[in-house]
Amino acid sequence: MGRFIARRLMYAVPVLLATTFLIYSLVFVLPGDPIQGLAGDRPVAPSVLAELHRRYHLDDPLVVQYAKYLGGLLTGDLGRTFTGEPVADVLAGRWQVTLRLGLTAWFFETVLGIALGVWAGLHRGRWADGLVLGGTTLVIAVPVFIVGYLAQLTFGVRLGWFPVSGEEAGWPAAYLLPGLVLASFGVAYVARLTRSSLLENLRADYVRTADAKGLSRRRVVIVHTLRNSLIPVVTFLGVELGSLMAGAVVTEYIFNLPGIGQQVFQAIQLREGPTVVGITTALVLVFCLANLLVDVLYGLLDPRIRHD
Amino acid sequence: MKTSVHRPVRSAAALSALAVLLVAAVPACTRSTDDGNRDFPPVPGGAYSVALTEPDHLTPGRTTSSYALQVLQGLFDTPVTLDPGDGHVVPLAAESVESDDQRVWTLKFPANAVFHNGEPVTARSFADAWNAAAYGPNGWDANSYFAQIDGYADLNPADGQRPTTDHLSGLTVLDDTTLRVTLSAPFSQFPMLLAFPAFAPLPRAALADPSGYDRHPVGNGPFEMDGDWQHNQRIDLRRAASYTGARPPMADAVHFKIFTSKDTAFTELRAGHVDFVTTVPAARAYEARRTFGRRYSVRPSGTMDYLGLPLADPRYANPELRRALSMAIDRKGITRAIYNEVYLPADSIVAATIPGHRDGACGETCTYQPAKARELFDRAGGFTGPLELYFANSDPTYEQWMTAVANELRQNLGIRDIRFRKMASADLGPILNGGRATGPYRQNWVVDYPSMQNYLAGLYLRGNRTGWHNPQFDDLLSRGNAASSAPESIAYYRRAEDIALAELPLIPLWNWRDQSAWSSRVGNVLIDPYAAGLHLDRVTVRH
Numbered sequence: 001m002g003r004f005i006a007r008r009l010m011y012a013v014p015v016l017l018a019t020t021f022l023i024y025s026l027v028f029v030l031p032g033d034p035i036q037g038l039a040g041d042r043p044v045a046p047s048v049l050a051e052l053h054r055r056y057h058l059d060d061p062l063v064v065q066y067a068k069y070l071g072g073l074l075t076g077d078l079g080r081t082f083t084g085e086p087v088a089d090v091l092a093g094r095w096q097v098t099l100r101l102g103l104t105a106w107f108f109e110t111v112l113g114i115a116l117g118v119w120a121g122l123h124r125g126r127w128a129d130g131l132v133l134g135g136t137t138l139v140i141a142v143p144v145f146i147v148g149y150l151a152q153l154t155f156g157v158r159l160g161w162f163p164v165s166g167e168e169a170g171w172p173a174a175y176l177l178p179g180l181v182l183a184s185f186g187v188a189y190v191a192r193l194t195r196s197s198l199l200e201n202l203r204a205d206y207v208r209t210a211d212a213k214g215l216s217r218r219r220v221v222i223v224h225t226l227r228n229s230l231i232p233v234v235t236f237l238g239v240e241l242g243s244l245m246a247g248a249v250v251t252e253y254i255f256n257l258p259g260i261g262q263q264v265f266q267a268i269q270l271r272e273g274p275t276v277v278g279i280t281t282a283l284v285l286v287f288c289l290a291n292l293l294v295d296v297l298y299g300l301l302d303p304r305i306r307h308d
Numbered sequence: 309m310k311t312s313v314h315r316p317v318r319s320a321a322a323l324s325a326l327a328v329l330l331v332a333a334v335p336a337c338t339r340s341t342d343d344g345n346r347d348f349p350p351v352p353g354g355a356y357s358v359a360l361t362e363p364d365h366l367t368p369g370r371t372t373s374s375y376a377l378q379v380l381q382g383l384f385d386t387p388v389t390l391d392p393g394d395g396h397v398v399p400l401a402a403e404s405v406e407s408d409d410q411r412v413w414t415l416k417f418p419a420n421a422v423f424h425n426g427e428p429v430t431a432r433s434f435a436d437a438w439n440a441a442a443y444g445p446n447g448w449d450a451n452s453y454f455a456q457i458d459g460y461a462d463l464n465p466a467d468g469q470r471p472t473t474d475h476l477s478g479l480t481v482l483d484d485t486t487l488r489v490t491l492s493a494p495f496s497q498f499p500m501l502l503a504f505p506a507f508a509p510l511p512r513a514a515l516a517d518p519s520g521y522d523r524h525p526v527g528n529g530p531f532e533m534d535g536d537w538q539h540n541q542r543i544d545l546r547r548a549a550s551y552t553g554a555r556p557p558m559a560d561a562v563h564f565k566i567f568t569s570k571d572t573a574f575t576e577l578r579a580g581h582v583d584f585v586t587t588v589p590a591a592r593a594y595e596a597r598r599t600f601g602r603r604y605s606v607r608p609s610g611t612m613d614y615l616g617l618p619l620a621d622p623r624y625a626n627p628e629l630r631r632a633l634s635m636a637i638d639r640k641g642i643t644r645a646i647y648n649e650v651y652l653p654a655d656s657i658v659a660a661t662i663p664g665h666r667d668g669a670c671g672e673t674c675t676y677q678p679a680k681a682r683e684l685f686d687r688a689g690g691f692t693g694p695l696e697l698y699f700a701n702s703d704p705t706y707e708q709w710m711t712a713v714a715n716e717l718r719q720n721l722g723i724r725d726i727r728f729r730k731m732a733s734a735d736l737g738p739i740l741n742g743g744r745a746t747g748p749y750r751q752n753w754v755v756d757y758p759s760m761q762n763y764l765a766g767l768y769l770r771g772n773r774t775g776w777h778n779p780q781f782d783d784l785l786s787r788g789n790a791a792s793s794a795p796e797s798i799a800y801y802r803r804a805e806d807i808a809l810a811e812l813p814l815i816p817l818w819n820w821r822d823q824s825a826w827s828s829r830v831g832n833v834l835i836d837p838y839a840a841g842l843h844l845d846r847v848t849v850r851h
Contacts, residue, residue: 045451047444047464047471055447084365084519085539093539152572157579164579165572166565168541256572258540266568 001299005292012288019284020073020277024066027273056082056274069274079274081267087278090263095282098259100171101251102244104179109186110237116187117194117233118226124199132195136188148181148254165256178255182248186240190233197229204228231301238294242287354849355561356583356830358842359573362540362566366525367518368508369441370448374754374841377505378586379564382545382844383527384508385553387415387434388499392836392843395663395758397499400554401429401509401528405502410494410790415487415502422550423511424532431487433509433528435479439463440515441506443474450506453756456498458490494790496797500757503839530557530845540566545844557845558832574825583830586842588823590705593648600825606650607837610659610755611820612763613651615713615748616740619775619813629688630812631673633748635681636720639674642709643818650823654816657763657805661837664760664798670809674816678720685721694725696747698740700733706750740773748815758838760801761788768808776813 053059057068072079078087120132139147155177156164162177163169201207202225210220249261260279267275298305363376368384371377385401399405401421407413421429440446442454444464454460458478463471478490491498501507509528514521523536530553531545543564547557565582567573570589576582578599588596588604596604617624617633624630639653652660656669672680685691697714699706707730714726729747731739739745751773756762764785770777781804788800824835824842829850834843 045444045455045464046466048447048451051445051447084522090539149571149575152575157575160579164576164581165567166541166576253569254572256567256569258568262540262568 001296005296008288008292008295012285015288016281016284020070020281021066023280024069024273024277025062027268027276056080065273069277078278081275082272087274090275091260091278091282094259094263097167097257098245098248098252098261100175101178101182101248101257101259102241104172104175105183105186105244105248106237106241108179108183109190109240112183113187113190114194114230114233116191118198118221120191121195121198121202122221129195132191136191139184139188144181144185145250145254147184148178148251151177151181152254165254167257174257178251178257181254182244182251186244190236193233193236194229197232198225201225201229227301231298234297234301235294238290238297239287241290241293242283245283245286350558350832350848351851352558352848353560354851355563356559356847356849357563357565357581358584358586358844359570359576359582360543360564360566361568361570361587365449365522366537366543367448367514367522368505368510368525369437369450370522372449372453372506377839378841378844379543379545380505380508380525380527380529381840382529382531382557382562383525383533384505384529385421385527385555386505386508387417387502389840390500390503390758390836390838392834392838392840395500395661395838397503400503402502405499407498410496410498410792411491413489413491413498415489417485417487419485420552421528422552423509423528424526424548424550425511425513426550427511427513428484429509429528430484431481432484433511434487434507435476435481436512436515437506437508437510438479439475440510442476444471450504453501453504453506456491456493456495456501458492460492493786496789496791496794497757497759497761500759504756505839528553530555531562534561540568542566555845558848559844562844562847577825577827580827583827584824584833584842585826586822586824586835588825590647590650590823593650593823596823596825603828604823604825605833605835606821606823607835608652608659608661609820609822609837610662610758611752612654612657612659613750613752613817613820614654614767615815615817616745616751616774617748617813617815618743618745620743621746623691623693626688627811628684629691630815632681632685632688632721633717634673634812634815635675635677635684636716637713637815637817638676638716639818640676642712645712646705646709647818650821651818652821654818657767657808657816658760659755659819662755662758662760662763663794664801666802669802669805670816673809673812678716681720682722691721691723694727694747695723696727696729696745698729698731698736698745698747698749700736700750701730702733706730710750743773743775745773752820760798760805761785764801764804764808767814768804772813774813776811778807778811781807 057065060068069079076088078091080086081090116132120129123129152164155161163174167174207220207225210224245260248259249265251257252259252261253265264276264279267279358378360378361375363371363379364373365371366376366379366383368380387400387402388397388405389400390396391398397405401417403416403418405413405415415431415434417429417431417434423429423433438454438457441448441450442457442460442463444451451464454476457476459476462473463476465471478492480488480490482488511526513526524533526532530548530551532548534544534546537543543566545562545564547560565576567576570585570587571592573582573585574588574592574596577585617630619625643649643651643653653674654670655674656666658665660667695717697710699710707728710728714728717723718726736749740749740751753763753767768776768781769785770782784800784804784807788797788804791797791800826833830847831850832846832848834846835841836843
């Protein structure tokens with residue numbers, strides 16, 4: 001197992017190099033001049049333009065820019081945003097927000113999703129099943145920003161149960177509502193996945209055998225069936241951990257949470273190469289680790305899968 | 309250095325000139341935009357909060373963002389300010405701003421003013437700040453505001469070389485309370501420029517540690533920073549004990565809460581967690597009016613949307629064709645359908661709040677007259693080839709009204725082939741600056757100071773983006789700049805405006821207006837159509 005993890009971590013290095021270069025070139029190959037775009041209607045004084053170009057290496061060829069960036073990266077310098085803040089500082093200030101939001105949403109997806117799925121699966125064809133199927137279809141169909149604004153108006157403004165926006169109330173108060181909104185799609189998906197996977201396994205031979213041995217219903221469902229049924233769910237949840245971090249753009253915008261999603265959105269608009277690349281690198285790292293975690297979990301869930 | 313050389317010879321003419329600004333005891337309160345709070349007791353104390361979008365910088369010379377200006381207005385006293393009623397110049401940090409020839413200006417400052425850290429505010433504090441902003445290699449945003457001061461070119465060599473000096477030769481510190489400013493040409497509107505925050509003084513610390521200062525600016529205004537600027541979250545101000553100036557604050561503290569989404573900010577106002585939103589989205593106009601009633605106001609802004617035309621393209625060379633395009637556009641219909649009538653159709657180049665504005669200066673050229681437009685269009689020989697419309701993708705409403713414009717040009721003028729060139733601002737900027745646009749482009753002009761000259765010089769002077777130039781226009785503008793009284797200047801500027809409207813190198817579309825709404829906790833609300841925005845010092849809080 002240790003060698004497996006070490007090998008997987010080594011794979012991450014070329015993946016990271018390739019992604020940073022890809023993103024860097026994508027950002028810089030685009031035509032146009034970010035500095036002039038920033039200034040809007042008023043032409044920038046040539047002297048100021050020249051200085052800013054020099055400061056952000058905008059006049060160098062792509063390969064040289066990238067080399068300078070990588071050089072900085074090795075010494076822990078992630079570059080600077082166009083307002084002059086070090087990207088590392090921006091990321092440091094924002095990571096926790098996104099991480100808290102992502103983990104809160106992930107927690108909801110895991111607990112609510114699996115619980116709803118099991119509930120529906122065990123009551124197949126009855127009202128509970130219909131409720132879960134209907135409800136999840138609705139949630140999947142409605143775009144997240146509508147869910148977000150509705151939740152904000154209902155639970156924040158009308159009922160006043162949660163803060164409307166911002167993260168000043170801290171964890172968990174400030175993160176419950178955005179977490180639920182962010183998780184809504186995932187909860188629906190996990191519930192349906194769990195339900196169908198559970199139903200399939202409940203008809204399997206080994207379950208009939210377990211039943212025939214006279215085991216309690218609870219033991220049959222939880223220990224024998226659910227454990228096997230969770231493999232596709234774990235795959236989904238693993239990948240989801242990464243996409244929750246990256247996909248929080250809309251939720252962070254609506255709930256005014258100063259996280260990575262907000263920042264990457266602004267940075268792409270302003271064509272801030274270093275910021276975009278810095279955040280993407282970090283996200284790739286999260287994806288790599290999440291995938292590794294999933295693979296390790298497979299082995300624990302299903303003894304037939306071995307890693308060495 | 310004590311000297312009497314600087315004392316100007318005051319002729320009778322100079323005394324009556326707009327340029328002579330003697331200190332008024334307190335800038336007079338001209339009008340309150342808030343009628344709903346007449347019963348509000350003007351009791352000092354309390355704290356209130358204002359929704360804000362993250363500013364780029366908080367060092368005056370480093371920013372031109374309106375969000376930063378709202379904060380800086382509390383932290384700094386600029387040499388002068390503009391009267392919220394009609395935009396005339398009122399001394400603030402300076403005692404007087406005088407000139408005999410509109411070229412050499414003398415600024416007198418009081419002797420007792422201090423920064424929040426106790427350092428005295430002297431003529432040198434102003435000179436240092438202006439030199440830093442004008443110095444090209446600093447890369448400060450407000451750099452071009454100093455272009456009229458003598459020596460600016462030496463600090464900003466055109467060829468990208470490093471300048472040999474870091475001082476504007478036009479700035480002379482005569483003594484602690486006197487600054488002499490020499491401009492490169494006479495410019496009667498110069499005092500108005502001094503109301504812009506980039507002209508505020510900086511203490512020594514600002515230049516010693518620029519990034520630390522940007523997080524915690526130390527100013528000379530009625531409020532001081534209470535802790536550092538917490539990026540993307542909040543900026544807290546509290547009453548400055550050291551302040552001795554003309555606008556002592558009513559409230560004890562102001563909290564700026566930073567939002568990415570203006571919709572969310574408005575929702576927070578509805579929930580009662582924020583006291584002011586000065587940028588209510590146009591889409592929520594009806595809701596705001598209904599919910600806030602008298603605590604809702606619309607104030608005109610100097611910003612104008614326009615369609616620039618690439619005059620280098622021979623198809624746009626005929627002024628008749630340009631007028632035809634303008635008359636084929638239904639400004640009223642578009643502002644109603646897309647901006648809920650928050651924006652107003654433009655009927656001149658300058659906005660209605662600017663001294664010298666004339667209602668209907670643009671005449672029938674800016675009204676919707678499809679039949680006449682067609683007639684002009686045919687007389688001008690029509691239009692061949694594709695018509696490309698350039699606009700940025702930074703706001704979804706641009707595409708909405710561009711679609712309307714395209715349909716109107718198609719229907720009213722019969723131009724079949726109309727294409728959209730929609731792109732990021734970062735791409736559009738260089739295309740426009742390089743004169744490479746091949747069709748009408750959408751831009752807006754954000755006014756820096758309420759003078760006709762600001763629009764005319766920014767949009768039409770030789771070297772503008774449309775490629776238009778007219779020696780008579782340039783001449784009238786410089787005569788207006790050199791004139792010694794405001795009415796005289798305005799007369800010249802109006803003649804210049806008439807030429808620009810007759811030739812129509814760009815088509816004025818509509819003027820923006822800003823919507824504000826506030827909570828019932830605050831009163832004595834004055835929101836300025838000019839530079840200052842919400843007057844932070846005047847707000848009273850129920851507490």
